[in-house]
Amino acid sequence: xxxxxxxxxxxxxxxxxxxxxxxxxxxxxxxxxxxxxxxxxxxxxxxxxxxxxxxxxxxxxxxxxxxxxxxxxxxxxxxxxxxxxxxxxxxxxxxxxxxxxxxxxxxxxxxxxxxxxxxxxxxxxxxxxxxxxxxxxxxxxxxxxxxxxxxxxxxxxxxxxxxxxxxxx
Amino acid sequence: xxxxxxxxxxxxxxxxxxxxxxxxxxxxxxxxxxxxxxxxxxxxxxxxxxxxxxxxxxxxxxxxxxxxxxxxxxxxxxxxxxxxxxxxxxxxxxxxxxxxxxxxxxxxxxxxxxxxxxxxxxxxxxxxxxxxxxxxxxxxxxxxxxxxxxxxxxxxxxxxxxxxxxxxx
DNA sequence: AATTACGTACAGTTTAAACTGTACAAAGTA
DNA sequence: TACTTTGTACAGTTTAAACTGTACGTAATT
Numbered sequence: 272x273x274x275x276x277x278x279x280x281x282x283x284x285x286x287x288x289x290x291x292x293x294x295x296x297x298x299x300x301x302x303x304x305x306x307x308x309x310x311x312x313x314x315x316x317x318x319x320x321x322x323x324x325x326x327x328x329x330x331x332x333x334x335x336x337x338x339x340x341x342x343x344x345x346x347x348x349x350x351x352x353x354x355x356x357x358x359x360x361x362x363x364x365x366x367x368x369x370x371x372x373x374x375x376x377x378x379x380x381x382x383x384x385x386x387x388x389x390x391x392x393x394x395x396x397x398x399x400x401x402x403x404x405x406x407x408x409x410x411x412x413x414x415x416x417x418x419x420x421x422x423x424x425x426x427x428x429x430x431x432x433x434x435x436x437x438x439x440x
Numbered sequence: 441x442x443x444x445x446x447x448x449x450x451x452x453x454x455x456x457x458x459x460x461x462x463x464x465x466x467x468x469x470x471x472x473x474x475x476x477x478x479x480x481x482x483x484x485x486x487x488x489x490x491x492x493x494x495x496x497x498x499x500x501x502x503x504x505x506x507x508x509x510x511x512x513x514x515x516x517x518x519x520x521x522x523x524x525x526x527x528x529x530x531x532x533x534x535x536x537x538x539x540x541x542x543x544x545x546x547x548x549x550x551x552x553x554x555x556x557x558x559x560x561x562x563x564x565x566x567x568x569x570x571x572x573x574x575x576x577x578x579x580x581x582x583x584x585x586x587x588x589x590x591x592x593x594x595x596x597x598x599x600x601x602x603x604x605x606x607x608x609x
Numbered sequence: 610a611a612t613t614a615c616g617t618a619c620a621g622t623t624t625a626a627a628c629t630g631t632a633c634a635a636a637g638t639a
Numbered sequence: 640t641a642c643t644t645t646g647t648a649c650a651g652t653t654t655a656a657a658c659t660g661t662a663c664g665t666a667a668t669t
Binding site: 279280283284286287290291293294297299312313315366367370371377378381382385388389392395396399408411412414415418419421422425426428429432435436 | 482540565577591
């Protein structure tokens with residue numbers, strides 16, 4: 272009976288990992304990174320790369336790159352244990368704050384970058400228009416210009432909306 | 441000069457498509473779908489599959505599947521023109537409303553599904569616990585149970601937050 | 610100082626996604 | 640009715656991402 276208990280519990284464990292991973296994928300995590308995070312999250316205490324490797328049945332190399340991705344996104348942190356040689360990692364505790372912050376930050380960064388690119392393109396377009404002669408061309412250019420304006424204000428609305436969501440605002 | 445004008449304008453056009461696509465990818469669109477949407481969006485008037493194929497340099501089949509994906513997400517609509525045989529499609533006008541609605545809806549759907557799955561797993565776990573004897577097992581099970589609870593309240597918080605963002609709320 | 614343990618860079622492989630061409634069903638045209 | 644045209648299903652191919660194993664640098668242990 273003990274063996275069976277163990278097996279079904281393991282199965283439940285695995286189910287939780289795969290199910291909740293889907294939610295985290297909505298935040299832009301790759302399936303692999305999501306599973307890694309959930310594994311850490313439901314584990315009792317921090318884990319070593321070898322333990323993760325064992326738990327997920329993937330190579331240690333995969334764990335190493337996966338952990339780095341999670342660290343970069345601020346979803347996981349390294350933990351020190353005196354007299355212990357291996358690196359230990361644990362998932363950040365507060366899911367909502369962690370994921371919302373990370374997600375919003377990712378968005379702000381991307382939005383800023385896009386905004387700059389669009390502004391630059393818009394300037395290019397303005398210069399180009401100077402040398403346009405045909406009426407048809409002018410019309411096309413103006414239409415594109417208008418669209419770029421729309422994209423830019425879209426960025427602004429998004430930035431505002433996500434700022435509103437920020438748990439740290 | 442006309443040729444050069446035309447070329448640089450085309451380049452600007454392409455740049456806009458690739459740049460703004462990145463923003464839309466943040467909403468979960470694949471790079472290909474995003475480019476398709478932007479192509480439609482900046483085009484003056486609706487387009488046929490053949491025109492999209494020409495504009496993006498991809499096969500008509502790709503356009504067909506891409507358009508379907510965009511239709512499913514409510515980002516694009518079919519347009520009728522009397523006496524015209526080919527299907528015409530145009531991008532929805534209001535970017536913010538369109539993308540926020542689509543995004544939020546996607547989230548609500550996924551969240552509901554996950555919530556149900558987690559609830560079911562939780563029930564399984566409760567049954568399993570009945571038959572557990574060892575103390576160690578009980579402890580593990582309780583820990584997992586607690587985590588599932590945390591995941592579920594996470595879902596709730598997310599649902600509330602996204603509801604707040606909904607332009608149609 | 611020599612040895613062992615650990616994490617990661619890198620090259621190569623496997624796996625999944627995107628894309629294409631052909632073929633066909635449905636609907637329009639002659 | 641026969642003939643086009645149009646959109647999409649499907650199988651096969653290309654391309655990109657995920658993953659692995661080996662090899663090596665760094666740091667701890669003896």
